[in-house]
Amino acid sequence: MRGCSPMTSVVLTVVGKVIEPNKGKTLELNRALEEYLKLVRWYVGFGITSKTKLHELTYEEAKKRFSLNTALIQTARDKAVEILKSFSERKAEGRAKADRPAVKRVSIRLDRRAFKLDKSSTKLTPYWLVVSLRRGVRIALPLAFGSRQKQFIEETLQGLWELDSVELVKRDGVWFAHFKIKKNVVTYGAEEAKTLIGVDLGEWNAVAAAAISRDSPSRPMRGQFWGGQRIRFVRGKYAHIRRSLQRKKRLDLVKRIGSKEGRTVNQMLHEIAKGVVEYAKQFPKPVIVMEDLEGIRDRMSGDNKLLNRRLHSWSFRKLQKYIEYKALLSGIPIVYVKPKNTSRTCHRCGFTVDEVKGREFRCPRCGLRYNRDLNAAINIALALTRGRGWGAVTPPRTPT
Ligand SMILES: [Zn+2]
Known part of the structure; x- marks a missing residue:
């Protein structure tokens, strides 16, 4: 007798780095991030954890107040709801003291309607992320991937993975695109x-x-x-380097060593x-x-x-x-x-x-x-x- 074959989905995050964005693109990214953060804070201010209710109550007003693409207005709303929910969980466990969560930083979430991943034979890179952050503004961001990540992106471009969403993340002044990809597997x-x-x-x-x-x-x-020997060896080696750099007060290098x-x-x-x-x-x-x-x-x-x-x-x-x-x-x-x-x-x-x-x-x-x-x-x-x-x-x- 054969049993059923349940479907499970595998979800992975593939990270690409935005390379050499020109001044105009950087400005647009920064502007959108600033506005997106304001929007998430604005939504959090309502203290409503129902997406539908929050949407009905605020959507028209949000469109008037913010110039962001409507798809982004909706992901900002979703983020605000997620933030409020996890805050009330932490509060219930006694791990949060404030009345409202403080939103210090966010990443910009784009759903399928707001971005496109393209491949073209340009000199800089074959991978381009075309995004529409603010209404009427479209920018193409060149991306670079590591070898493992590149393999998944290639498979995604071939349609082997479903492209779910992308988060634009700014870290230490550098922009990254975190793609969420999905695939159903039979097991x-x-x-x-x-x-x-x-x-x-x-x-x-x-x-x-x-x-x-x-x-x-x-x-x-x-x-x-x-x-575990090799991992122990690597950990030991880096611990040694780190100690000596700390003695020399080279904290910038300590950070770089850490990521290596x-x-x-x-x-x-x-x-x-x-x-x-x-x-x-x-x-x-x-x-x-x-x-x-x-x-x-x-x-x-x-x-x-x-x-x-x-x-x-x-x-x-x-x-x-x-x-x-x-x-x-x-x-x-x-x-x-x-x-x-x-x-x-x-x-x-x-x-x-x-x-x-x-x-x-x-x-x-x-x-x-x-x-x-x-x-x-x-x-x-x-x-x-x-x-x-x-x-x-x-x-x-x-x-x-
Ligand atoms: Zn025994």
């Missing part, structure tokens, strides 16, 4: 999967993955590691994510099982405070996101679980030890000796079989 439900791929994120091994067959979960298949480090680590995370998906692909009908980030954080702070500090939780989440979209693009579903004690539990007999010393997990009950990260990865995969009611795993008999 299968996790309950249909034949192989469960447990993915453990850690520091020693950035990633350890183990596969178990749904039919015989007590016999894990050959796992794989993706080294980010790019290098990013590249590594992409390679690891690709490797994990390749690993999963070799098994029949895989599902990738990852640990909920909260779970990881709990475990880290419990295990080792220093480790927690050294590990940036953002790289974890980033890595998970990369694995997620690369897997979905290959038609492999992803499931997040919240298991407990993944690193301290014996995957064979379920016994939980107080502490795992060194790189090997040793079970005092059944005598299992196993790589600690692979043991954790197997437990993550097993969490799915338990959580989904696929039946508890029968542990092998304890040797006497």
Whole structure:
């Protein structure tokens, strides 16, 4: 029997840099941003969180007061509603004190009606973003993309991705275009999967993955590691450079070094994510099982405070996101679980030890000796079989 094939959409952000905008274009961008910020503030001032209500009440007035393209008037309204909603959430949690949110900066959001992405063989760049920010004014912005981003933009131009919206972002005086692209992918439900791929994120091994067959979960298949050494090396190297620059009070360089480090680590995370998906692909009908980030954080702070500090939780989440979209693009579903004690539990007999010393997990009950990260990865995969009611795993008999 075949199950249904659920559709999931993959959403990615592709960033391009606006290169060499001339004086007129820069002026137009800055003017539009100034007006857009005023408009968002004006909308926030109403304190209304219903888009329809706010629209009915203000649209005609907004058109009179602001010279922005009507499509921008609507995205500014949407932004104001988003800002108000997240503000009231923060307020409910006691994290905001003021009565109204202070809008300090915004980026200009353009929906499909307000921009066009063109390709033409000009000397400067083939990629041009044609935007209409204020009514009756149209400007073409030349864009440059990094190699990975360029690939996605090319695919978008070929119609393989749906172009959803673009945000014009000004950072340190430079303009960027953040494209939101979307694609529907066909995958299968996790309950249909034949192989469960447990993915453990850690520091020693950035990633350890183990596969178990749904039919015989007590016999894990050959796992794989993706080294944390290279990331540690890069982090260590840059930390060293940063310290020496700070001593010399070269804060400008510290910033530049930071973004270079980010790019290098990013590249590594992409390679690891690709490797994990390749690993999963070799098994029949895989599902990738990852640990909920909260779970990881709990475990880290419990295990080792220093480790927690050294590990940036953002790289974890980033890595998970990369694995997620690369897997979905290959038609492999992803499931997040919240298991407990993944690193301290014996995957064979379920016994939980107080502490795992060194790189090997040793079970005092059944005598299992196993790589600690692979043991954790197997437990993550097993969490799915338990959580989904696929039946508890029968542990092998304890040797006497
Ligand atoms: Zn055991």
